[in-house]
Amino acid sequence: MNIYVLLKKTFDTEEKIQVSGGKIEDDGAEFIINPYDEYAVEEAINLRDTHGGEVTVVTVGDEESEQQLRTALAMGADQAVLINTEDDVEEGDQVTTVKILEAFFKDKEADIILAGNVAIDEASGQVGPRLADKLDIPYVTTITAINIDGETVNIERDVEGDVEKLETSLPLLVTCQQGLNEPRYPSLPGIMKAKKKPLEELEIDDLDLDEDDVEPKTKTTEIYLPPEKEAGKVLEGEIDDQVKELVSLLKSEAKVL
Amino acid sequence: MSKFLAFGEARDGELRNVSFETVAAARQIDESSEVVAVVFTDANAESFANEMIKHGADRAVTVEHSDLKEYTTDAYTQAAMAVIEQENPDGLVMGHTSAGKDLSPRLASKLDNGLISDVTSIEGSGDDATFVRPIYSGKAFEKKQITDGKTFITIRPNNIPPQEADDSRSGDVTSIDVDIKDLRTIIKEVIRKASEGVDLSEANIIVAGGRGVKSEEGFEPLHEMADVLGAAVGASRGACDAGYCDYSLQIGQTGKVVTPDLYFAVGISGAIQHLAGMSNSKVIVAINKDPEANIFNVADYGIVGDLFDVVPKLTEELKALKG
Numbered sequence: 065m066n067i068y069v070l071l072k073k074t075f076d077t078e079e080k081i082q083v084s085g086g087k088i089e090d091d092g093a094e095f096i097i098n099p100y101d102e103y104a105v106e107e108a109i110n111l112r113d114t115h116g117g118e119v120t121v122v123t124v125g126d127e128e129s130e131q132q133l134r135t136a137l138a139m140g141a142d143q144a145v146l147i148n149t150e151d152d153v154e155e156g157d158q159v160t161t162v163k164i165l166e167a168f169f170k171d172k173e174a175d176i177i178l179a180g181n182v183a184i185d186e187a188s189g190q191v192g193p194r195l196a197d198k199l200d201i202p203y204v205t206t207i208t209a210i211n212i213d214g215e216t217v218n219i220e221r222d223v224e225g226d227v228e229k230l231e232t233s234l235p236l237l238v239t240c241q242q243g244l245n246e247p248r249y250p251s252l253p254g255i256m257k258a259k260k261k262p263l264e265e266l267e268i269d270d271l272d273l274d275e276d277d278v279e280p281k282t283k284t285t286e287i288y289l290p291p292e293k294e295a296g297k298v299l300e301g302e303i304d305d306q307v308k309e310l311v312s313l314l315k316s317e318a319k320v321l
Numbered sequence: 322m323s324k325f326l327a328f329g330e331a332r333d334g335e336l337r338n339v340s341f342e343t344v345a346a347a348r349q350i351d352e353s354s355e356v357v358a359v360v361f362t363d364a365n366a367e368s369f370a371n372e373m374i375k376h377g378a379d380r381a382v383t384v385e386h387s388d389l390k391e392y393t394t395d396a397y398t399q400a401a402m403a404v405i406e407q408e409n410p411d412g413l414v415m416g417h418t419s420a421g422k423d424l425s426p427r428l429a430s431k432l433d434n435g436l437i438s439d440v441t442s443i444e445g446s447g448d449d450a451t452f453v454r455p456i457y458s459g460k461a462f463e464k465k466q467i468t469d470g471k472t473f474i475t476i477r478p479n480n481i482p483p484q485e486a487d488d489s490r491s492g493d494v495t496s497i498d499v500d501i502k503d504l505r506t507i508i509k510e511v512i513r514k515a516s517e518g519v520d521l522s523e524a525n526i527i528v529a530g531g532r533g534v535k536s537e538e539g540f541e542p543l544h545e546m547a548d549v550l551g552a553a554v555g556a557s558r559g560a561c562d563a564g565y566c567d568y569s570l571q572i573g574q575t576g577k578v579v580t581p582d583l584y585f586a587v588g589i590s591g592a593i594q595h596l597a598g599m600s601n602s603k604v605i606v607a608i609n610k611d612p613e614a615n616i617f618n619v620a621d622y623g624i625v626g627d628l629f630d631v632v633p634k635l636t637e638e639l640k641a642l643k644g
Contacts, residue, residue, distance in 0.1 A: 188439070190438060
């Protein structure tokens with residue numbers, strides 16, 4: 065089976081966010097594989113181990129994204145592709161990313177493409193569904209279980225807490241939700257092997273695209289931090305009195321009851 | 322005059338609140354616009370349409386079809402494209418719900434259009450309209466504009482206030498016949514897990530438990546308090562990882578990002594990942610036996626104490642208030 069994973073590098077969830085010069089400050093920040101993309105990598109490896117084939121991990125990013133691709137290779141993916149847009153794309157949005165991925169996937173004959181259901185940084189959740197539409201293949205978002213039997217695919221997906229069971233077929237794009245699996249940690253031998261696994265680096269020129277082809281259709285005019293919350297009132301006294309005081313505060317001061 | 326489509330969303334035979342919020346958002350983007358409510362359903366289309374008109378829409382277009390009972394990407398795309406082709410709107414507003422998240426990128430792709438998702442407020446109007454959305458799970462915000470094409474946004478439920486219903490409002494309701502075909506996914510079964518209780522993303526009040534709740538049974542007092550308040554129950558990642566509750570209840574950087582009016586953090590220490598998911602709630606109450614817990618730094622009100630003592634007493638007090 066020809067299995068692909070869309071992967072994005074994101075800030076570590078532990079990171080505090082700072083803004084400088086109208087941009088998110090990323091100097092010295094720790095980066096990780098977007099947690100939802102980790103589920104996609106894990107599931108891709110499991111599908112390959114069950115059905116055979118190869119797992120290719122693809123990212124649209126910068127030079128530094130190699131680190132996250134190597135991590136995916138260390139987990140067990142077979143090869144990686146870094147589409148480096150650092151020099152060509154100044155401002156991009158989901159339209160940009162999908163144009164690039166569409167050009168990449170045009171001749172790939174992917175059986176299944178797995179992605180995270182959302183990235184924890186910009187959180188648009190658009191890239192997977194948009195790409196599937198451009199490739200004219202079905203997609204299923206927020207999956208929590210997948211079972212492939214020949215061309216038939218049975219899926220469970222999370223719909224705001226409900227579980228929806230559905231049937232579809234390959235080729236297919238899915239986006240992964242928490243609960244799908246437990247992503248493995250790369251093993252030491254895995255990390256050693258990853259260094260030798262193929263990692264292809266492309267620029268948009270290699271995909272017959274230039275900057276005009278990937279123009280965004282939205283723009284960001286401002287990035288800012290929410291006002292810092294001041295620590296509130298910790299109540300004192302007997303618990304019974306505190307409870308009474310709390311209810312009264314919520315009613316008359318905060319006016320939320 | 323510009324024209325906006327405001328997409329309604331039905332669930333379990335009722336219109337969700339976010340339907341009225343899409344109408345309000347469209348109106349906010351351009352006060353003088355014609356706001357056309359759009360309803361997809363297998364039944365009751367006309368009554369849903371009239372409800373949206375009472376909440377501020379000028380008229381409505383509906384598609385009623387047995388394949389529109391449950392949301393599926395293909396059926397809803399076909400219905401939506403039929404409406405868009407007929408109406409050729411200047412803008413589209415949809416809820417950032419499970420269905421809206423799944424459908425909106427597909428439509429944006431088909432229209433070759435930009436899409437600003439998960440909008441929590443709107444500034445300016447007309448061509449200058451700017452859309453505010455949380456990024457990094459609410460650790461920061463960005464303002465975005467559409468530079469080309471239709472104004473296409475999804476709005477986070479519970480953030481843009483809907484207009485009050487006005488029973489004297491009326492408008493045309495027209496229905497379109499759509500030949501829904503070539504469905505590539507078939508829903509076999511839906512297991513309702515979330516139906517008991519209030520939907521987290523639309524809840525005005527949330528009672529969330531963390532590791533301090535200690536067990537699945539430990540969530541019982543939280544459920545009782547939630548019932549009294551008409552609140553939804555949520556959880557921290559710690560509680561989900563420990564198996565006390567389902568991942569669908571998880572609030573945080575991975576999990577749901579919520580902005581209720583009132584958030585009770587019960588036995589939650591307040592890891593940065595959890596704060597990202599809830600710190601923009603209007604009022605936060607922390608209940609924790611550890612006075613040093615980080616959650617007290619973002620809480621408006623805190624009680625230091627054993628949750629198994631505090632929560633039942635609080636429930637009684639709230640019951641008396643709601644009496």
